[in-house]
Amino acid sequence: MASLQLVPIFCGQQAGLVAPLGARLAALLGLEVVVHEATFDAEVAFDVDRGQYNTRVLLARLLQHADPKAPRLLGLTAVDLFIPVLTFVFGEAELGGRAAIVSTFRLENELYGLPPDPALCFERLVKESVHELGHLFGLVHCQRSSCVMASSNYVEGIDLKAASYCDRCLGQVRRQLGGR
Ligand SMILES: [Zn+2]
Ligand SMILES: [Zn+2]
Secondary structure (H helix, E strand, O other): OEEEEEEEOOOHHHHHHOOOOOOOOHHOOEEEEEEOOOOOOOOHEEEEEOOOEHHHHHHHHHHHOOOOOOOOOEHHHOEEEEEEOOOOOOEOOOOOOOOEEEEOOHHHHHHHOOOOOHHHHHHHHHHHHHHHHHHOOOOOOOOOOOOOOOOOOOOHHHHOOOOOHHHHHHHHHHHHHOOO
């Protein structure tokens, strides 16, 4: 069975989401999910001017410190992420690569002045995780708005899509997983 290492990085109060996320990803994708604590200091990714964490740095560290036998890695964090050309990102992945990361920071209702909804936040996290893993499987953004690989620039967009791949995207994921 293909496997995934789930790596908590600065999860803070969201640490309780690690196990349920691992269980959902295992069920949705048929992967063996192993939780592996980060062995590096993620503070190196902090950008003082922006007050956010650079995902490029975090992905590089994930790869450097990962078990070389782990085929795929997903970092999970509660801190705000950015890539230099964008104000923020929900997550990022190397297309067709090994490492991805997702953050709960912009998935929480409280950030938008709405009442807390932990169940909704968790569903958003599942979708963004399945989305970033799709990039690891080589998928680019999908034009079908209900597909989890549809691109979401706003949290409302995440709520509109499903937690699953459309038939075409799923076909590619199956080919990738079947090959290991
Ligand atoms: Zn994407
Ligand atoms: Zn699709």
